[in-house]
Every structure is written in structure tokens, then in C-alpha cells.
Amino acid sequence: MKHLLKLLDLTPDEIMALLNLADQLKYEQKHGIAHAHLAGKTLGMIFAKSSTRTRVSFETGIYQLGGHGLCLSASDLQIGRGEPVEDTARVLSRYLDGIMIRTFAQKEVEDLAAYGSIPVINGLTDFAHPCQVLADLMTIREHKDTLSGLTAAYIGDGNNMANSLIVGCLKAGMNFRAACPQGYRPDPRVLDFAAGYGSKFLLTESPAEAAAAADAIFTDVWASMGQEGESAAREAVFAGKYQVNAELMKLAKPDCMVQHCLPAHRGEEITAEVFEAHAAEIFDEAENRLHAQKAVMVMLMK
Ligand code: CP
Ligand code: NVA
Secondary structure, rough: OOOOOOOHHHHHHHHHHHHHHHHHHHHHHOOOOOOOOOOOOOEEEEEEEOHHHHHHHHHHHHOOOOOOEEEOOOOOOOOHHHOOOOHHHHHHHOEEEEEEEEEEHHHHHHHHHHHHHOOEOOOOOOOOOHHHHHHHHHHHHHHHHOOOOEEEEEOOOOOOOOOOEEEEHHHHEEEEEEEOOOOOOHHHHHHHHOOOOOHHEEEEEOHHHHHOOOEEEOOOOOOOOHHHHHHHHHHHHHHHOOOOOOOHOOOOOOOOEEEEOOOOEEEEOOOHHHHHHHHHHHHHHHHHHHHHHHHHHHHHHH
16 A cells, blocks of 8 residues: 555455554544654645645644644645646655645646655545545544445535445445435446445435445535535535434434534534534544555555
């Protein structure tokens, strides 16, 4: 494993190795056991979109591993003034030991990896959010002791989270059911991948069908970063139908978890009632970004 660009690139064994390492690093941090695996190493973090969790967990994570993190706003870099990604990749490879990038086009992340010579980590694109889904799988396994054979459901927009959840959960041995409206389906490359899993994968327009007997229900915002101008049009499609609420939760298993990558819009994709009832799991999920990403950095940069 040279990069973490998207979960489609990883084998199931690589995903499990990352989850096991994340558990170990979490244990070490909680028990005050030194784990400076990346002493003297530097991670550059490029942000073309806002971030709370990704920014803080990567910067804290590289510090806890004995390294140093540089936070770089894409608009401050010359890349924001049109310097080609090919050149940016080759320059940053001369200074840094790894790059985390959050941007719009998946191609930019793939190009950074192709032209540079250091590991590249996708910190969210319009296509994928692999770091988040590693943390999600880690959280479900913590709460349920296993992943294989469990059923996950996703209610909402077929966005970066839906794409990465489908791939990550299926590769982890779970069943997956996605409820997305017409016109807002997951990426065709992801649906092609999922088609290989037969009845373990279901795409429906019905949240009730997706949620039935689920072990974990996921949702995400109706309009992602960069889609703010579509908010009203999206609300007209999603409102009143694609929401995780108490009525929907009654269809799932009684001990069904709820996960949300955050930020959450209460009253839109999830009710405040369901959010607060599952807040412990949702904030475990947010915490696990730190541990899962430390595992990614150790795996790629050590
Ligand atoms: N879930 C997530 O990636 O959060 P941020 O946008 O705050 O980084
Ligand atoms: N789908 C959301 C996820 C945020 C972490 C977005 O891309 O804005």
C-alpha cells in the first residue's frame, strides 16, 4: 500500500490491517504507551475545503506519532494560482514525508500521487472519504465486536460518504443497503463494484427498505461542500423522505447504531432526537478519526 486515495484500491486484508493497527494505536494512546513511529517525519496537509475533524485529527495524530504537521490552505499555495499539480507534487516530495489533501476533484489527488514520490492520503474529495470510513468501520467493530455479516444502511445523497461506505463495508464483509433518490445515486464506478457482491448489496429509493433489520444506519448532509448553490433544489428532493428519525429507527434492529461523519444538520438528514440518542456512538466515530488516521500514516510513512 503506497497511498490512500480511495478504498477501491485497498484489499480487504489491507483494510483489516489498518483497523487492527488503529485499535493498537488507540490502546497505546489511552494507556500512555509511547508510539513515536514517525519521529522526525513531516506531513503536509492541503485544504481546499473547510474542516474541523480532519484538520485537527491529522495535526494531533502526526504530533502524537512524533512527527510534525504543516497545515496548508490551497488558496495560500501557488496551486491556488494555477501552478500545475505535477510541479506541486514534485516540489512537495522534496520537503515532506507525506501529503494529506482535501479537495474537489478525485483526479487532483490521483495526480498528486502519480507525479510525486511520497505517500498521498485523501482527506475527502467529491468522490470519496476513505479516512472517515476507516474510522466508521473501526467504531462499528468496537461496538459490535465484528463486521462480517452485519448489515449497514445509508440514507440520503449518493455522495462521497455513500461511495466510500459502500466499498468499505462490502470489503469488510458486511451487507449494504443504500437508499438514495433518483438523480442522486452513488457513483457508477462504485455501483459496478457493488454489483459483484450480488444480494449483499441493495440500492433502493426507499429508506424503509434500506433500514429494515439494519445493524448500523448512516446518513450525511443533503448538500455537500461545493454544492451550497443546489441546497434548495436538493431540499425539495430529500426533505420529508430521506431522514433518519425515530419512525425509521423502529424498522432497524433494536440495538442498531447510528453513525454520522459530521457536521450534522439536525431536522434535515437526522432528527435531533435520534442524533442525541446515539451521540455516544457518533462522537466515538469522530474520535476514531484520530486513531484510524494514525494507522494510515504509520502504514504509509514509517
Ligand atoms: N467528517 C469530517 O471529515 O469532518 P470535517 O469536515 O470537519 O473534517
Ligand atoms: N458529504 C460531506 C461530508 C463532510 C465531511 C461533504 O462532502 O461536505
